Amino acid sequence: MNHTLSQAHVADPDFVRYLGWQLEHELRRRARFAPPPRRPARLLAVAALVLAGATLGAGGMAAAAAVQDAPHKAVRIERARVAAAAAVERQRFFEAAWQETMRLRADAMTSDSEVHAVEAALGAATTEARLRILDLEEVEAGGQEPSDALSAPRVGGRDFVGERLAVRLADLAGANTLLDARMQRARELHEAGFASAAEVQALEQERSTLAGSFHALEASAGIRGQFLAGALSPQQAEREGALARSLAHLEAAAAAETGARAALQAAQALYAAGALGAAELRASERTAREAEAARRLSELDLRLLESLPPR
């Protein structure tokens, strides 16, 4: 190869510096925006207290037993307060990060995908903070652990279950808006040949799952309203809620099966054209079979729930 041709294949130093800067920026952003911590399951929280009691000796054991056996309002309030404070602090951190990102965007120093990532992190942190504040208010009002059961009573005259459902619905609506932006980007990459149809389908699948979750929450909010209005007994409310969740699972599984079948058809066409290996085709076939099995399991679960006699 002659010298001129070699020079033609040397990267532009400006491009190398720019891509290096982009990678460094993205790595720093990821280090800052780790997923927010989720509220631990209440049984696990009690188990942790029991474990702590075991390490503290007899006095600690007695305290842990008290937590299990009777309301321990002061400890519960303190615990909810600490969790809420941590969530609010995290939200403030992401608010500051978001403002910084907006300033960078104004100077054309950041990409749309980075803005979307910061917005997603801020949205998740805001939702988490609102939920934990509602938890604290519920514990302060009733002295009991917060409950998300659709048949839970009002506490201090407030419907905390409904309020948390509303927060989660708003969170999913925001997530859907961000997903729209990601899908737009994926479609542009697909048009340019840098993203496969399977990647676009994966996002469409994500949207189907999100829509299923949204419908399940909407249904739960409706059931909660009927329960509070006295139109449903506690047992009926719980049964209707379980049915709504099961139906959402089925919708998501059916959408996943449709996506897997479309991906398999595309893989078969590529294989026939000699552009795909047999192993990749087999992987697509396996994915399609697994998606079909998951959909059938969801159908059977729903049928089982429907067959249980209403109490």
Place this chain on the structure above:
Amino acid sequence: MSYSVRSERVSPAEDWLDLYRATVGDLYGYVSRRCGGQRALAEDVVQETWLRALASWPSAGTPKDPPAWLKTVARNLLLNHYRRAAPEPLAPERLEQLRDGAAGSDPEAAALLHWGLGRLARGPARLLEAFYLDQRDTASLAAELGLSERAVEGRLRRARLQLQRKLAPRILA
């Protein structure tokens, strides 16, 4: 060149940037030679390849041979790109020049070659890539594949025939 790559699931930023600096030139050259030296396309592919590494490595783990991983992804991105649009037909003599490295400096020849390679089975396609794009000779290919040179020549001959059949509709009479 040897690379010191950590085996844990998430590499610190400095490790990433060291790896980037050590490999970006080689990756760019690899891509550029495959797309006829089209700078905009080569830069897009290199950028997208690294963004995919960022998306994949923290969860799936850093591959044992990062440069090979990057080249495989870049190669697939290029094949995807070229698979989409039917290339302009070429005169037969320009196709003959592929063996002499024409795809490295001729975007139209590169497009046509990739269009054809994307329609071949993996084995013949890889062999032709090594021969046409990496300028490998039959002796080095024979050593790598554990075959005799004669066997490699036979496989190359059959692969070239397959490629010619695929490209026939795109060659000017």
